[in-house]
Amino acid sequence: MIQDYLILSIILFCLGILGVITRRNVFSVFMSIELMLNAANLAFIAFSRLHESMDGHVLAMMVMAVAAAEAALALAVVILLHKHKSKLDTNIFSLLKG
Amino acid sequence: MNDFLSLLPLLIISSGAIILMLLAAFEKSRLETASYLSMGFFAVAFFVQLLVGCGPTIVIFNNVFNGMLAASNFTQAASLIILACGFFTAMTTHSYFKVNHFSSLEFYAIMMFGACGMLLLTLSQELITSFIALEIMSLAIYVLVGYNRSNVKAAEAVLKYLMLGAFAGAFFTMGTALIYGGVKSTKFVEIGAFCAANSATAPLILGGTFFIFVALLFKAAAFPFHAWVVDVYDGASTPVTGFMATALKTAIFTVFANFLAQNSGLHGSWVTFLFYISVLTMFGGNLIAIGQSNLKRMLAASGIVHSGYLLIALVAISTEHFTGSVIAYYLAAYAAGTLGMFAALAYLGGEGEKRCTFDDFKGLAKVRPYSAAAITVFLLSMAGIPPTAGFMGKFYVITSAIAADHMALAILGIVSSILSMWYYLRLIINMYFHKTEDTFETKESVFATACTFILVFCVFAIGIYPIVI
Numbered sequence: 001m002i003q004d005y006l007i008l009s010i011i012l013f014c015l016g017i018l019g020v021i022t023r024r025n026v027f028s029v030f031m032s033i034e035l036m037l038n039a040a041n042l043a044f045i046a047f048s049r050l051h052e053s054m055d056g057h058v059l060a061m062m063v064m065a066v067a068a069a070e071a072a073l074a075l076a077v078v079i080l081l082h083k084h085k086s087k088l089d090t091n092i093f094s095l096l097k098g
Numbered sequence: 099m100n101d102f103l104s105l106l107p108l109l110i111i112s113s114g115a116i117i118l119m120l121l122a123a124f125e126k127s128r129l130e131t132a133s134y135l136s137m138g139f140f141a142v143a144f145f146v147q148l149l150v151g152c153g154p155t156i157v158i159f160n161n162v163f164n165g166m167l168a169a170s171n172f173t174q175a176a177s178l179i180i181l182a183c184g185f186f187t188a189m190t191t192h193s194y195f196k197v198n199h200f201s202s203l204e205f206y207a208i209m210m211f212g213a214c215g216m217l218l219l220t221l222s223q224e225l226i227t228s229f230i231a232l233e234i235m236s237l238a239i240y241v242l243v244g245y246n247r248s249n250v251k252a253a254e255a256v257l258k259y260l261m262l263g264a265f266a267g268a269f270f271t272m273g274t275a276l277i278y279g280g281v282k283s284t285k286f287v288e289i290g291a292f293c294a295a296n297s298a299t300a301p302l303i304l305g306g307t308f309f310i311f312v313a314l315l316f317k318a319a320a321f322p323f324h325a326w327v328v329d330v331y332d333g334a335s336t337p338v339t340g341f342m343a344t345a346l347k348t349a350i351f352t353v354f355a356n357f358l359a360q361n362s363g364l365h366g367s368w369v370t371f372l373f374y375i376s377v378l379t380m381f382g383g384n385l386i387a388i389g390q391s392n393l394k395r396m397l398a399a400s401g402i403v404h405s406g407y408l409l410i411a412l413v414a415i416s417t418e419h420f421t422g423s424v425i426a427y428y429l430a431a432y433a434a435g436t437l438g439m440f441a442a443l444a445y446l447g448g449e450g451e452k453r454c455t456f457d458d459f460k461g462l463a464k465v466r467p468y469s470a471a472a473i474t475v476f477l478l479s480m481a482g483i484p485p486t487a488g489f490m491g492k493f494y495v496i497t498s499a500i501a502a503d504h505m506a507l508a509i510l511g512i513v514s515s516i517l518s519m520w521y522y523l524r525l526i527i528n529m530y531f532h533k534t535e536d537t538f539e540t541k542e543s544v545f546a547t548a549c550t551f552i553l554v555f556c557v558f559a560i561g562i563y564p565i566v567i
Binding site: 006009013016020026029030033036037039040041043044046047050051053055056059062063066069070073074077080081084085090 | 226229233237240241244247250253256260261265268269271272274276278284
């Protein structure tokens with residue numbers, strides 16, 4: 001049983017990574033990051049069930065709170081970018097070449 | 099009582115941040131008041147931390163926090179560095195915002211929230227606490243990077259930093275989840291006990307540590323994850339860059355060392371990996387730095403090289419008698435040099451940071467000899483020339499590598515140090531041996547200038563401290 005949850009969590013995590021790498025829209029990138037965080041949450045909950053302790057639930061809650069804070073900041077950044085370029089494609093932000 | 103005292107600097111800084119945030123709500127409050135207040139809070143917290151000496155490790159409020167936080171001499175040294183960085187950054191920004199008008203009072207509050215996260219990160223002895231502290235710190239730093247909202251470069255820098263930082267944060271949580279699955283706990287001590295009893299190469303532990311290392315190496319700007327540093331440091335305003343380069347790195351390396359030191363099995367199985375990462379970080383950073391014409395970008399790349407030296411120290415830490423003194427000393431030496439450099443750039447840069455390349459500083463020594471001398475001292479310290487702090491820092495890192503039987507690493511460290519002379523000396527040559535093209539007029543800015551000269555003193559003081567003691 002635990003393997004199934006773990007495999008699902010890993011698949012979600014990999015989808016998230018794939019999204020961050022391939023997507024060019026700022027929104028999609030942030031959504032992919034949320035997917036990665038939620039994959040970690042799923043793993044926490046599954047392991048919590050396996051160990052029969054509540055620790056994992058608490059940790060998942062903490063991660064959710066942090067993810068919400070991060071999402072709030074990400075939306076602020078999206079608005080800032082939209083003001084400057086009125087587009088949300090990551091390719092057009094190329095002033096800094098590192 | 100002792101527990102409370104070790105937590106006191108963190109409490110001072112967090113209450114200071116909240117007070118400043120409330121102050122910002124009043125229309126009458128002025129930017130200067132906020133900067134004085136934040137300097138005051140940082141100074142008070144610094145002296146409290148200095149007076150609260152703690153001998154060996156103290157677990158803070160074991161009943162309440164369940165062993166999540168612990169203070170030791172190492173964390174005390176790290177928080178002293180962070181608080182000093184905060185103090186000098188507040189001084190620098192005071193002058194910087196007299197010329198660049200984009201600040202509001204919240205700037206100082208957010209800076210103190212960032213310092214709060216860093217202090218918590220140094221104390222944390224558990225992965226989720228580390229994650230939350232890491233995010234408190236990172237969220238504050240994202241805001242500071244993008245503070246100049248009318249600047250497109252700053253917006254782009256915050257986009258890149260936020261995207262990659264959140265990506266690294268997701269790796270950290272996944273790593274924590276895997277380790278929790280394997281160990282049934284996220285405390286450093288229990289992970290260490292598990293690794294000692296079982297193998298440190300169980301799939302869950304191996305995968306989990308790998309993900310956590312990815313996140314920490316990203317934040318520390320080590321080799322495969324260093325590309326963002328140059329852009330973000332360039333886009334952020336100068337004092338913020340100084341704060342990021344020093345205080346953030348201190349916090350990250352403290353938690354990294356705490357994590358590794360608790361787990362001898364873990365340290366043993368990852369030593370080869372860290373070895374290659376540190377070598378690649380040093381040489382990759384040097385290659386990037388040599389090609390730069392912008393000073394902030396050069397300093398960012400040199401920050402990557404310094405991360406490489408700190409990774410050498412991490413490879414060489416002994417897990418049985420961990421004191422972290424080499425890492426703390428190197429961080430202090432690096433912080434003094436880098437902060438001083440950014441303070442000097444903040445007031446010499448002028449309005450809108452118009453002086454920012456190597457060529458802009460040609461002939462500085464003829465017009466402003468004292469500033470040029472101060473910059474020279476900082477650059478020599480970063481390059482590791484005696485009798486500065488940077489030399490002693492490198493000396494300790496390399497001797498610790500030799501003591502831990504990593505001769506190759508020590509030699510490569512010295513080679514990289516010689517390579518780094520190239521770009522440090524280039525600026526010194528530009529300042530002293532070229533005709534003056536600019537008048538270098540700046541507005542009267544007492545604080546940044548004072549900060550620069552105090553830091554020159556610090557560079558020498560930290561350098562001779564081990565000899566005197």
